[in-house]
Amino acid sequence: MYRAQETVLEIDFKVLKQNFEYLKSKIQANTKFLAVVKAFAYGSDATEIATYLQNLDIDYFAVAYVNEGIALRNAGITKPILVLHPQAVNFKELIDYCLEPSLYSAKVFNEFIAIASLQKQTNYPVHIKFNTGLNRLGFWENDVNYIVSKLKETNAIKIKSLFSHLAASEDLEEKAFTLNQIESFKVISNNVTNAIGYKPMLHICNTSGILNYPEAHFDMVRSGIGLYGFGNSEKENKNVKPIATLKTIISQIHKIEKGETVGYNRAFKSASFLKIATLPIGHADGIGRHYGNGKGFVTINSYKAPIVGNVCMDMIMVDITNIDCKEGDEVIVFGQNNTAETLAQTAQTISYELITAISQRVKRVYLK
Numbered sequence: 013m014y015r016a017q018e019t020v021l022e023i024d025f026k027v028l029k030q031n032f033e034y035l036k037s038k039i040q041a042n043t044k045f046l047a048v049v050k051a052f053a054y055g056s057d058a059t060e061i062a063t064y065l066q067n068l069d070i071d072y073f074a075v076a077y078v079n080e081g082i083a084l085r086n087a088g089i090t091k092p093i094l095v096l097h098p099q100a101v102n103f104k105e106l107i108d109y110c111l112e113p114s115l116y117s118a119k120v121f122n123e124f125i126a127i128a129s130l131q132k133q134t135n136y137p138v139h140i141k142f143n144t145g146l147n148r149l150g151f152w153e154n155d156v157n158y159i160v161s162k163l164k165e166t167n168a169i170k171i172k173s174l175f176s177h178l179a180a181s182e183d184l185e186e187k188a189f190t191l192n193q194i195e196s197f198k199v200i201s202n203n204v205t206n207a208i209g210y211k212p213m214l215h216i217c218n219t220s221g222i223l224n225y226p227e228a229h230f231d232m233v234r235s236g237i238g239l240y241g242f243g244n245s246e247k248e249n250k251n252v253k254p255i256a257t258l259k260t261i262i263s264q265i266h267k268i269e270k271g272e273t274v275g276y277n278r279a280f281k282s283a284s285f286l287k288i289a290t291l292p293i294g295h296a297d298g299i300g301r302h303y304g305n306g307k308g309f310v311t312i313n314s315y316k317a318p319i320v321g322n323v324c325m326d327m328i329m330v331d332i333t334n335i336d337c338k339e340g341d342e343v344i345v346f347g348q349n350n351t352a353e354t355l356a357q358t359a360q361t362i363s364y365e366l367i368t369a370i371s372q373r374v375k376r377v378y379l380k
């Protein structure tokens with residue numbers, strides 16, 4: 013174990029590999045695996061993660077935006093990269109870097125065909141996204157004829173896959189809704205496939221879809237959060253483990269008397285003698301203000317220390333009155349035991365938000 017001397021996010025590649033192997037064990041041998049590495053691989057560092065995963069049995073990567081895909085290409089990633097939410101202003105660069113766009117509306121579809129034609133592309137691989145109930149991005153079922161008629165007018169693009177995204181794959185109370193999404197995806201993909209006369213790949217499952225809907229894996233699955241160690245359920249959290257541990261240290265300890273206050277706006281007022289530790293991590297590092305004032309906590313020598321007062325930009329103060337510790341001691345903000353999910357819940361949010369928020373100024377350390 014690495015002993016922190018400053019704030020660091022420690023990434024364990026052995027755990028990443030175990031999570032990947034667990035997820036792979038849930039899919040058929042001939043089902044492809046796409047690793048979602050958008051948002052700096054959910055805060056872990058996309059180029060490091062993708063470079064590591066590229067040597068495992070990964071078929072595809074996905075990012076949200078074109079600049080994320082360019083960073084991967086510049087780091088030597090050669091596998092196909094799906095860009096989930098590209099904007100037309102970046103289509104030329106997308107082609108220059110051999111990234112593959114998700115085309116989700118008539119506007120971006122036509123804009124992409126225009127630019128691909130201008131660049132003298134033929135059969136450029138694209139992925140058509142359908143909305144089956146999330147109502148976020150995607151063509152509707154009744155857009156199929158329009159898409160097919162436009163495709164017949166050009167040879168600049170070729171459909172590599174048809175896909176959709178589930179709205180509530182982790183929520184088994186929404187099973188009927190999810191099954192309905194899967195059904196309408198089947199109808200749409202049959203219609204498109206019959207009309208174009210070749211078979212693009214089909215995919216709809218994210219991590220919870222992989223785990224909860226084995227019948228809907230189709231040709232490929234897309235996993236993000238599961239790789240990083242969150243299964244979105246108590247049961248699955250036993251099968252995957254967080255790859256990231258956020259550590260910091262105690263910068264200074266203050267002893268304060270009853271009636272004194274701690275931090276900005278004097279938000280915390282002590283009711284008795286207290287020992288308070290100041291830690292070098294704040295909202296600019298990704299610990300938002302909503303964790304302040306007793307909601308969030310960190311772990312010091314296995315004991316919970318609640319955050320007192322407001323979260324500052326570069327610091328938090330925690331109550332260590334009953335903890336045997338000294339300046340320089342290591343502090344765990346989240347990790348394998350006190351997970352980001354548990355900490356996120358103290359502020360009514362989810363693991364995804366907390367881990368993707370850890371800012372670039374926090375040094376990443378890799379255990380390989």
Ligand SMILES: *Cc1c(COP(=O)(O)O)cnc(C)c1O
Nearest residue numbers: 048177218219234235236237238
């Ligand atoms: C982010 C994203 C995923 C990954 O979802 P997880 O729940 O993290 O596995 C998959 N597909 C799409 C379209 C996404 O935007």
